[in-house]
Amino acid sequence: MPTLPRIDSFADELTAIRRDLHAHPEIGFEEKRTSGIVAEKLAGWGIEVHRGIGGTGVVGVLKGKGGGSKRIGLRADMDALPMEENTNLPWRSTVPGRFHGCGHDGHTTILLGAARYLAETKDFDGTVHFIFQPAEEGLGGARAMLKDGLFEKFPCDEVYGLHNAPDLEHGVVAISPGPAMAGADFFDITITGFGAHGAMPKRSRDPVVIAMNLGQALQSIVSRNVTPTEAAVLSITQIHAGSAYNVIPNEAKLAGTVRMFDAGVRKMIQDRMRKICAGIAQAFEVEVKCEIRDIFSVLDNTEEHSKVIAEVARGVVEPKDVIVRKTPKMGSEDFADMLMRVPGAYFWLGHDGSVPVHNPGFVLDDKILPVGASMFARIVETRLPLGA
Template sequence: MPVINRIAEFHADMTAWRRDIHAHPELAYQEHRTADLVAAKLAEWGIAVHRGLAGTGVVGVLQGQGSGTKAIGLRADMDALPMPEANAFDHASKNPGTMHACGHDGHTTMLLGAARYLAETRNFDGTVHFIFQPAEEGKGGGKKMIEDGLFTRFPCDRVFGMHNWPDLPAGRIAVHPGPVMAAADQFTITVHGHGAHAAMPHNGIDPVLVAAHVITAMQSIVSRNTDPFDSAVVSVTWVEAGTTYNVIPNEAKLHGTIRTVRPETRARMPERIARVAENVAAAFGATAALEHRPGYPPTVNAQAEAELAAQVAAKVVGSANVVWNPDPSMGAEDFGYMLEEKPGCYVWLGHGGGAPGCRLHNPHYDFNDDILTTGASYWATLAETLLPRSP
């Protein structure tokens, strides 16, 4: 079963929606125009609309034919990134400093396309919850929707997500029977030394020098303290120290990210980082203190739901185009919060990229409109497969 014919018939409409959303990107918890567009479309198709979860979230509720009580959730994210767009086409961002560089415009559009088709046909028995989530880009909109009662007000037996994937050719879908994306935690290490004149360093304790040694020593946490078959990243990405060229400052700060897949590895990281920082600093006569800030949990698919998603993907793109169990990404996704609450599966939809301009979070990125019908067909087929009508 390839792309659904009816969905293919309104591909031009989907392209117009997608480009309109791309031209009007909105940041986390500010997706007012996008939410209005989504709500209006759902209402137009006779889908019950609920608003207000996580502020700008939208949930559409559609009952199928029959008396089935099973329900599934299909989730798309709506927010853009705080970055300028470098594209010059007509649908480039009209909001300076804000851009859909991760494809959330396409994610929203594909779920809308599935909603339109399912509202027309209702060839399923049960309930589909169309979850349009704000604030995925680092602001935890998924967690906020859950805290606001997402699964209490809209009970789901299973929940599913999708992300476009530029490294995967168009026409393919990747499914992981386990970890998909990593946890993303943050840290700040403050190194306290003793300020002095830069020409007389022996009169002080240089926290910049200490910080440099801490950065180097921290690389052993992954290379020498983590199972080589595990996946982990510790990156120092931002260093703060000093105010002028001829003064050794009193302190230096190191900021960075920790990416892990296994819960036990994630749990060990703060202690290991603190130990390295404190002991390296002590060797120089300085002190170091760690501030650890937990972020998104890992995105981990349930085995059974992953197998079902793969079967559905095969109906849409063919079994030869389903990529089973590829390596997980060390990127992060707050859909992980939803998978902590409900069994489900998060898939990667081939974007047909590879060129630099197609990479996620690139100022030249643009969603591939050719895959809109593929994604919408996957969503619709998933609903019809998991909520079948009685013969």
């Protein structure tokens, strides 16, 4: 079975929705317009709508034809990134500093497409919860929905999510059983030294030089403290210091991210970072503050539900285009927190385009909208069959 013909029949409408969302991006916990459109569409299709879950989150509830008690959750993220777009498309962002550079506008539209199809057909026995999540991009949207009682209010026996993938060929579906995406910490380190004239460094406790030493020392953690067979990354992604050519500043800041798959490795890296910062502070007689925040859990796909994805995908795309990956990704995804509460799986859907996500030139291929919607719809029909 290819993409569902009924979904193909309204593919142009899905494209119009996606491009409208793209032109009006909203970052995490600010998705008021987006969530309003989602709620309006769901209600128009006769789906029970609940708003304000985890801030701007929306959940739609739909019962099938049978009287079954099993419940499935389908999740899409809605937020954009705080960055500029550089595509010059007719539907490019109209909001300065806001861009759907990760394709969440596509994810939202895909789930809307599945919701419309399932509302029109209801060829399943049980209940579907359509979960439209805010603030996936490092702001804790999944945790906010969970704290607000997501799965207590809308219980699910299993839950599924997806992400577009420009690194895969169009129509390729990839699934990774087991740990599939890394857990992530974000860190901010502030070095408070003593400024002076750039020509008189002896009168300073130079935070710039100290920052360079600290950066080098932090890079030794993965290379010398993490067991070589364990995967981990520590990346310093920001350095901020100074405002003039001839002034040694009082302060320097480092920020970045740590990725890992093991809780023990996570704690060890955190401990080593704090100890190195304390040692640098003592050695250079300055103050060094180190703040480390747990942002993403490890995303773990169950074997059973990974097989569901592969089975369904072979009926929606060419069987040769279904990939079971053994190597996890070092990227992170807060759907992981939902999977820690409810078993399920998260998969990737390839599309045309060579520019990666989070790049100002990223372009989502609208041809994947009916493919993703068909995947979600067929998961429901497969897991909640009528007459079973």
